[in-house]
Amino acid sequence: MLKFLDHLEEWLIAALMGAATLLIFVSVLHRYGASTELLNPWLAPINMSWAQELCIYMFVWMAKFGAAYGVRTGIHVGVDVLINKLDTRNRNRFIVFGLLAGAVFTATVGSLGANFVWHMSQTDQTSPDLELPMWLVYLAIPLGSYLMCFRFIQVMVNFVRTGELPHHDHSHVEGMEDETYSVGEAMEIGEEISHVQRGMGDAEWEDKQRKKGKGD
Template sequence: MKILDRLEEWLIATLMGAATFIIFVAVLHRYLSGLPIPGVQDWLISLNTSWAQEVCIFMFIWMAKFGAAYGVRTGIHVGVDVLINRLDTGWRDRLIVFGLFAGAVFTGTIGSLGAYLVYHLPSDQVSEVTEIPMRWVYLAIPLGSYLMCFRFLQVMVHFIRTGDLPRHDPAHVEGLDDEIAQAQEGKA
């Protein structure tokens, strides 16, 4: 499970970092190309960053699908539980299990429909600018949705066994808490 967790985190972070870098370079290119600096201006104009927007859109699609699964696993996915938390424990627990199961059914259905779409997509369909096969772009739908379905089931089973739901602590920074604890031990 840790391998899947780390792969999910690595994929999201890599896509986010790469998209940010590509957008930065494209914007820098756009604004520096207009500066009247002989030689540099000619070189910048000769660069082609017309592909940047399309690639970043595709990266954000993948990031959003896998980010939603990460959100379910860590407890930061959107949920409205104000009314549910006011119910007695028996009804509250049943509604939580029902909600998690409904989320799994929904995302499993979306994953299956996405897999059908990818399978039946014409093999010659490519993106407009980069000419990436659209199958690779649309593959985010079944992969991300099935991962999200798995995360809903994982959280549901954990809740049934322990009664605990994942909670996100905004003050927690992974890896930093260990360093702080080690530093405090060193002072003592």
């Protein structure tokens, strides 16, 4: 179960972002296509007015679950100048207090949101274009807040055990290797790429390298 929760935010955000991007793309194509004489008879009867509303709801859900992702990965902005000047014992106390306060706050927001969603589900209120029950839209508040609370507790427990907090390196791009090259290595790699692009044979390339070595 915890393995599933470890990447829950990424999966939801990626799915929602991909769906929203595709929907906006289709909506724009429909809008411009319907304005042409050739495609107007086929596209004009298709109603895409709901696309903007659905995208807004998707971004709301992305924001709520993105906040939980931020807690887990440590990308939220925090002012810790004064705390870092304290001795280790007091610093750890303040960090635990801050994480606990975050958990209590998000749990409170989640409970209030759940109560709000419950009362809204007893009404017939729907969205303007999609006519979705509005309680489904607002369900992002309790779900996202409770997940954020869980992440605060998770980070706090890990900090108590190991003394480490999640840290996000903004200079690192996920999916790319951390290997670095010297200037000379980079030039050699560039030459290898260029010889492949020019269609130079391996024997010709090796002969060129031997001559270069003798010249050095």
